[in-house]
Amino acid sequence: VSIRSAFAKLKGQNLIVTKQGVGSFVANPLSARLTNNAIPVMNISMSEYIDILEFRQAIEFKAIDLIIERAGAEDFKAIHDALNRMIEHSNDPIKYTKADFDFHMNVIKASKNKLFYNIMMNYKEIFYHYLEEMNTNSNGDFRYSLSNHQAIYKALKEKQADKAKQIIMNSMKHNLNRFRSMFKKTADDREA
Template identity: 45%
Template sequence: MTIKSIEKQNIVDEVYEQIKNNIVKGVWKPGEKIPSENQLSSMFNVSRVSVRSAIQKLRAVGIISTRHGQGSFVSPSFHESIVNNLIPIMNLSEKEFLDMMEFRETIEFKCIDLAVLRADEADLDQIGKALDKMMASKDDYKKYSSADFEFHLAIAKASKNEILYLVMKNTSAYSHYLEELNRVFGINDDSLQGHIEQFQALKNKDAAKVKELIRRGMEENIVKVRQRMNGS
């Protein structure tokens, strides 16, 4: 069995690759149960959140299946020759991704500036509740993405500018963008930690910090998007 410690960067992708490689090598054969999330977490020295996201990606492409109360199993129909074609496809072009970055830097960043000045306790409570939903939905990218959108929308609402809020609320491309990122790249500790830090910076009335955290995340994501589109 091939096991190596995984560095923090691209944790979910690395866990995904290591599990997939062990299946390809026959360590875990078609129909066999793979180790539990706790065991995989210890084996790879990563969190259960990262393991769960990697398993979700493997399940999405049909490499493994999960049985309630029993665990995860290598798909009986798994075949090594097709494994490299089972990588989730990003249904978002690089141009669309860059357009969304510009949208966020133009509209969302202005909402952040205003929210720092105008947010009251009720607004902060709503943002915090959305963050709690994200933390509770770490193993379901659709629910996590919905809560992720709620988080950013609650910040827009806290701006107290109804037009900016409605623009954010009615931009369906934004929620699609978040769901695609979480579906293809999985949900990892860095994503959650980044949102926790954004919330803390907002409470500290530090708009520059909130925007810096979002911009950093977008820059990291564009690198991953380009790598995925280039097949690397």
């Protein structure tokens, strides 16, 4: 087990907190005692998760429609390169998340809509955090995720926008159900 993987697991159990550009620290001992560490709690609420899903649908789904019309060979190569890095780093949640993020950003970039790309870059930390929460709490099992990303890439290459969007939608629903009991509880939670 790599140190990164160990840190990712500790973060998933809320035993450490990571501050980007600063480092990782032991979580507040009081809050750690109040949490049942047998059931990891994500640092994202169900409402936040649903907000991100809706945001992704608004941007990413339209980007997929545009890819069919506008993407060139270099765009597909960038998406495929990110997919290959996901496969290569499927034993390291941190590197896997970076490649996962790059995959989705390359999809947005391939739409050739600069506003979509700039909006995603402005919300990069939120989107990255969302992916990090999903991947860190997957217990190192990325088979479902990899299978879906491979199918998305194939659908895009074959210019099947609706199929690519359906794969993403199914994955979103799968993750919502899979992580339902792990979401952070907040007063504004809503059911999906």
